[in-house]
Amino acid sequence: MNSSSLKTPYFLIDEDKLIRNLEIAKRLKELSGVKLVLALKCFSTWGVFDIIKPYLDGTTSSGPYEVKLGHETFGGETHAYSVGYSEDDVREVADICDKLIFNSQSQLKAHRHLVEGKASLGLRLNPGVSYAGQDLADPARQFSRLGVHADKIDPEVFASLDGVMFHMNCENKDVDAFIGLLDAISAKFGTYLDSLEWVSLGGGVFFTWPGYDVEKLAAALKVFSERHGVQLYLEPGEAIITQTTDLVVTVVDIVENDMQTAIVDSATEAHRLDTLIYNEPASIEEASENGEHTYVIGSCSCLAGDQFCVANFDEPLSIGQRLHISDSAGYTMVKLNWFNGLRMPSIYCQRSSGEIQLLNEFDYQDFKRTLSQWPVR
Incomplete structure (x- = not known):
């Protein structure tokens, strides 16, 4: 399975990065x-x-x-x-x-x-x-x-x-x-x-x-x-x-109202809630601090202030382009919700062998089942 073939949005956990943190934890245990x-x-x-x-x-x-x-x-x-x-x-x-x-x-x-x-x-x-x-x-x-x-x-x-x-x-x-x-x-x-x-x-x-x-x-x-x-x-x-997991999204539209906004197929309200709660902008792997092209990375929810961050890029963004929202493991998957009936991100793990393993995926029936259950009287 190649990551480019995966349907966004999805979380991708990196086993090697996880082990890097765990080795530090192991050392702390041994010393203390x-x-x-x-x-x-x-x-x-x-x-x-x-x-x-x-x-x-x-x-x-x-x-x-x-x-x-x-x-x-x-x-x-x-x-x-x-x-x-x-x-x-x-x-x-x-x-x-x-x-x-x-x-x-x-x-x-x-x-x-x-x-x-x-x-x-x-x-x-x-x-x-x-x-x-x-x-x-x-x-x-x-x-x-x-x-x-x-x-x-x-x-x-x-x-x-x-x-x-x-x-x-x-x-x-x-x-x-x-x-x-x-x-x-x-x-x-x-x-x-x-x-x-x-x-x-x-x-x-x-x-x-x-x-x-x-x-x-x-x-x-x-x-x-x-x-x-x-x-x-x-x-x-x-x-x-920390720093083990990306939320991978796709740019689905670019709109302009004094500032360009790249709308992606995800939302902080539904998929990365702490970004919204704590007003802590997300980081985009593809961004460049000194890039000449500035975009609001906006979500596809109807909440007016729902955006991931403002970021600079070396090249203009395009519809269909994928972006990796970094450090997206903590307090994300445990807080996923169905706001706006948005597609829930799938969850994958890239193993040390290079294999990408599907851990979970969600569909319309999961959304429907959380709200009522048949038979409705």
Whole structure:
């Protein structure tokens, strides 16, 4: 199968690029003793879990279906967390997870009896400090509902807890900033941590970013682990799949209204939602920083502000031309939706052998089935 024959839009995951990130993850584990569990909220495309499983220790979730998916398709350790569990949710996951982490002391009190004797029991704590580029993604933002704040902790709950989880980073590329967060956690929560078996430091640590000092991170994690006598976990998502996947689209029209817009057969609203939510322009592989031809890369949805980016090109774009929207794995396939009834991108993986493997494809019946099911009365 040749990529030029594939019908756009589609995602193309590159196995070699994925392995490059995973080798860095492997090195971090060896140097620090930390365990790594894949954050399924970021990337759940289980058709490539065979590549990832040899490198990581398991998965972590943000909802019941992710717990099931991790248990069934990845194995290893299955961590279950949710901001708000129903009793049915807890009953559903307690038998298939290794660690179950509650978001609040009230949830812990209400449901712990369903977990004890089955899974290791954990609680999310909010450290009150964080590293996040946008308020929307900041776990320590004002009035945050995520985890128990230090001044609200009932010390008695720690008598029967096995571990805790902190999550306070979003795309943190600064190892010194992360070490500062570790020191703050030790100072504020150290007496609690000393009695536990494990501590998860959550995700958002971008240790595969070019130039990131993995040795320095590993040393800091090892010191923290030894100081408190705990097994440490990180929950990487983006760090594992960054720069591994393109969303390939085709230019279907070019319109001009003071500025040229190349309309492509995809949409941020439907296929790359975080581009829209966080107002972070996409990157186009074919673009050139100093190119003389400037285009808005606009989507084919009806949402007026739905565009991927503004980009420069060395040559004029043409209808029928393909463009590769880079770094399109994280928070994309897990957020696909059927807005405007647009064609859903297929998902492929280019294996190290050169083979292009189809992982999934969608058609009209998939769209129809999500909205109602026969027979309609």
